[in-house]
Amino acid sequence: MKDKINIGILGCANVARKYAIEAFKRLNEVDKVFIASRDVSKAEKWAKEFGIEFKNSYEDLISDESIDAVYIPLPIRFHEEWAVKCAKNKKHVVCEKSLSFDFDSVKRMVDGFEKEGLVLFENFVCDYHPQHSKILSLINKGEIGNPLIFGSYFGFMVPDGDIRKDENLDTGCLNDIGAYMVLMSMKLFQEEPISVAASFDQNQGTIYMEFPGVKAAFGGFGFNHAYQNNYSVWGSKGLIETKRAYSIAPEAKAIVNLFKANPEGDVNEKIEIESVNQFELIFRDFCQTIITKDDKKRLDKYDSILSQGKVMEALRISNKLNKKIFLNQ
Numbered sequence: 001m002k003d004k005i006n007i008g009i010l011g012c013a014n015v016a017r018k019y020a021i022e023a024f025k026r027l028n029e030v031d032k033v034f035i036a037s038r039d040v041s042k043a044e045k046w047a048k049e050f051g052i053e054f055k056n057s058y059e060d061l062i063s064d065e066s067i068d069a070v071y072i073p074l075p076i077r078f079h080e081e082w083a084v085k086c087a088k089n090k091k092h093v094v095c096e097k098s099l100s101f102d103f104d105s106v107k108r109m110v111d112g113f114e115k116e117g118l119v120l121f122e123n124f125v126c127d128y129h130p131q132h133s134k135i136l137s138l139i140n141k142g143e144i145g146n147p148l149i150f151g152s153y154f155g156f157m158v159p160d161g162d163i164r165k166d167e168n169l170d171t172g173c174l175n176d177i178g179a180y181m182v183l184m185s186m187k188l189f190q191e192e193p194i195s196v197a198a199s200f201d202q203n204q205g206t207i208y209m210e211f212p213g214v215k216a217a218f219g220g221f222g223f224n225h226a227y228q229n230n231y232s233v234w235g236s237k238g239l240i241e242t243k244r245a246y247s248i249a250p251e252a253k254a255i256v257n258l259f260k261a262n263p264e265g266d267v268n269e270k271i272e273i274e275s276v277n278q279f280e281l282i283f284r285d286f287c288q289t290i291i292t293k294d295d296k297k298r299l300d301k302y303d304s305i306l307s308q309g310k311v312m313e314a315l316r317i318s319n320k321l322n323k324k325i326f327l328n329q
Contacts, residue, residue, distance in 0.1 A: 009033065009035040021046075035054050092290050095122060114302060120298075128282045142237075149215070151234070155204075158203075183308060196314045239259045
């Protein structure tokens with residue numbers, strides 16, 4: 001069994017420059033890192049800058065038998081095309097969120113990887129930050145009683161002309177940032193919603209999701225807004241909140257605030273969470289899943305991808321039809 005793998009990166013995306021390349025390089029599980037671009041001179045320049053190797057094209061990269069897995073940070077419109085090509089070339093894939101722009105596309109991607117027995121990760125790096133597992137443990141211990149409401153805001157200023165505002169690439173605020181709220185509410189409530197409602201356009205939106213047991217989640221998100229990056233979980237005996245929920249620098253320490261109801265006055269406990277590199281954590285898990293041939297993890301990832309894709313599709317339908325959508329429909 002191989003103890004190290006080679007990684008290929010499709011495209012010179014900002015997220016690759018800022019986080020992904022160095023994260024892969026720091027992993028003991030990774031031997032070599034390759035990059036390809038539509039502009040070969042750009043790939044060559046980045047390879048020299050980061051001390052990695054380059055390929056002349058996307059096709060050359062995914063057909064190279066020495067490369068075991070591929071990271072896809074391309075715009076959402078191109079995820080299915082290149083993920084499917086990777087699967088046909090026996091390459092495992094970690095793909096930036098959101099995985100695709102409709103549920104049928106997500107299902108085709110999962111089916112392709114399942115057919116080949118390959119690993120497929122949707123790159124929600126926040127899912128690996130220890131603050132969220134800490135919050136989940138507090139909920140499971142009953143620290144806030146029965147959880148009732150998950151509320152979240154995530155938004156920032158995005159300049160005109162940014163790729164995230166290009167409607168032709170299936171980006172937009174739901175796929176780019178609203179998706180975090182879908183993921184995190186299901187993680188903390190530990191189940192899928194039974195119904196959803198949404199209202200959004202390319203640059204801003206709101207969602208509302210009803211869960212079993214009279215629980216609900218709501219969120220607001222946007223590309224032209226004052227910075228927000230938070231969520232809270234309100235329960236019968238208290239409230240938990242984090243103000244660095246989804247995007248957090250590797251050197252930053254998250255603070256989880258726990259408010260517990262008390263007849264003599266609420267108690268506020270601040271819990272400091274260690275600083276971590278979220279990209280390293282999810283990439284390490286991805287690589288270890290490949291190296292150890294962990295079929296349970298592989299199948300669990302398929303399930304989580306399909307669950308996320310189903311809820312995202314229901315939100316799109318709700319927005320289009322302007323009505324509440326039940327998932328069992």
